Amino acid sequence: MNSQFDNLKTEKKERIINAALKEFAQSGYEKASTNGIIKEAGIAKGSLFNYFNNKKELYLFLLDYVTKIIDEIYSKADWNETDFFKRMSQIGCIKFEIYKKYPQAFDFMKRAVSEGATEVRTEIEALIKNLISTGLERGYQNIDFSKFRTDLDLEKVTKIINWTALGFAEEQRDKVNSFQDVTADVLDEWEELSNILKRCFYKQEYCGDD
């Protein structure tokens, strides 16, 4: 079980976690090599299987680990900000900060989303579903929806905005591939998109560009 793994020194634990995240992120579940992990982590073959009974258990542990990191995003957000677009920008920035801190975790998660291995797909999908639902729930907390035009279906409008944000994020990710160089440019471009959306979906008095 994990009790044995938990009792390890923090440094060793991190070494193992990072080695495993990296390997799974690079190669996907099935192709990831336990040999690669133990080599990178500098531990013995048997040890890995002492800590985690098998590959799947290790993968699921990591899935749980990154979930906690994602939770960090939400715990850091300023839930008093009531403007929908400002909240989105804020969360985007925090995501980015955390990415710089735990890059492997993000690469792992990115890979997990498109993971095809039947052995773990179910768990990943459940996690994603959960993440999305609680994410939306928390993401919409304290938002002042009264700024939106009342002649448009609010649910649909927020969907359009979310899809736009998602599409934009995807586009940026494809463009940079490693989040190293992105900063102000990306934010500026998002600002422009935000303004278009605001002008369309907000009541006229809230359309100011600030």
Place this chain on the structure above:
Amino acid sequence: MNSQFDNLKTEKKERIINAALKEFAQSGYEKASTNGIIKEAGIAKGSLFNYFNNKKELYLFLLDYVTKIIDEIYSKADWNETDFFKRMSQIGCIKFEIYKKYPQAFDFMKRAVSEGATEVRTEIEALIKNLISTGLERGYQNIDFSKFRTDLDLEKVTKIINWTALGFAEEQRDKVNSFQDVTADVLDEWEELSNILKRCFYKQEYCGDD
């Protein structure tokens, strides 16, 4: 070569193609088992390698096969329709029709897009690049962009619409997972989204829900 495969009876060819599409869609390139394919297709171990010299060649053949199916979409579209949203609906419907005819091909393509295997990634990326460029080119052919508001950046606006369409399609796919039962409902829902977008992005005189 494929000459031997081409000479097979249509029924057998389809059995093999579908078995392979299914296996690759489920497991990805590397983990897909040729054993699984021949078992599902009901052919002998060696036969598959008579038809295709190796796994990669088989995969590339399938990639070509689905490309042709995608081309079918465009060849069936009415390129005289100048309204952006009507064109999108039309292509969406055709896509859907073809999906019902070749469901595995779509799952295969979906998987291919996020395929990580280095052995075939180059080919996939080339194909995608080609698909996107000719796709956009053809997709925007004859569109009357003068209907759009001139005070908004047209490029960004079309991006928002495309992301919305993509996000909506994804949502529907996740919802139904097998496209068996969806029809009018989906179209109605898209119509509603379309109307919101039209009201926001078209000049006022074109916002009629026609």
Place this chain on the structure above:
Amino acid sequence: MNSQFDNLKTEKKERIINAALKEFAQSGYEKASTNGIIKEAGIAKGSLFNYFNNKKELYLFLLDYVTKIIDEIYSKADWNETDFFKRMSQIGCIKFEIYKKYPQAFDFMKRAVSEGATEVRTEIEALIKNLISTGLERGYQNIDFSKFRTDLDLEKVTKIINWTALGFAEEQRDKVNSFQDVTADVLDEWEELSNILKRCFYKQEYCGDD
């Protein structure tokens, strides 16, 4: 059986024989590909197995074929020449002539001698033994052994000469590898070796260099 093969047109027979000789010479028994043979010969897969029940039978047929070619060597020699060294030179020259006519047969034979495949080794060894014994028997026919010194064991002396000839031939083969460019030089060098041997093993009155 071979009756079916025998009834083939000469041209086709030769095409098949040469293709097979070439393939076996290049790749050895086990690694030789029946596919390679039928492709080179321009016949159908099944045909080869109509003519010869299996790979081994084909190989054995070729072994027999080249044996007949070797017999040609002896049938062409001038058996009235009684000088041991002149006879050797003569046979060497004839060998060389025939090599130029049937190069594949020689390459095949060369490869056969060092063939390791257990499936055919027995037959090859029997053939070689037979070739050597009848070869020696015929090679020594009509030779005037009275020219040799009587104080040396004749059997041993002829052995030494044969080993020298063999060693020399081997050396030349390694040097040229394809018998294309060898001619006078080789003969001259052999002449020199012959003279040394003559001076040692012939009675003094026969040591003249011609």
Place this chain on the structure above:
Amino acid sequence: MNSQFDNLKTEKKERIINAALKEFAQSGYEKASTNGIIKEAGIAKGSLFNYFNNKKELYLFLLDYVTKIIDEIYSKADWNETDFFKRMSQIGCIKFEIYKKYPQAFDFMKRAVSEGATEVRTEIEALIKNLISTGLERGYQNIDFSKFRTDLDLEKVTKIINWTALGFAEEQRDKVNSFQDVTADVLDEWEELSNILKRCFYKQEYCGDD
């Protein structure tokens, strides 16, 4: 690498080495079956590939192994012996002793010399070239060539003697095939050949049969 293999118990290492030598000697590089080796050695399928990454590496290891055995021959010879024939006899005897100790190694080497597999041919040829050059160099070390007649080309004379020795060795090997029973007889026969050669090639004062 070989570190894992090196750490094995001597008995197991020898079992594997001998099994592999035997298989490669019998079947040649390409046709040699790793299955055959592991079966003969009594180890698991995967183990062989733990010790040696692949077939080629195993083969190259064996090539190195037999080279060391050959070096043993030279390290045991008495390099103060200046008589050419005595030196040859001596090395011949040592070779024979070692053959009795490592029969498979000799069969392996014999096969290697005529190995056709392109995958290992380069390495074999390099080894042979090295073996021959250092072999000749060491073999002729301290030899008193002044014993030879000066009216004969020394280079050619030594060649004749070497070819004779080689031919004789080959003859003996073919005769006994397992070297179990040969001893004094062979030496006696070689002595007789030596005497003939000495009487022909040495200056008269050194022809004593001692």
Place this chain on the structure above:
DNA sequence: TATGAATGAGGATTCATTCAT
């Protein structure tokens, strides 16, 4: 008689997992 598609045993190699130390 000639064909070539179909077969399947066998090839080398990989890798998660076990277990004696």
Place this chain on the structure above:
DNA sequence: AATGAATGAATCCTCATTCAT
């Protein structure tokens, strides 16, 4: 608790041989 050698099922692929046409 930690180790790493041993395992063997599963991987893709080859090829001599068969057999229906």
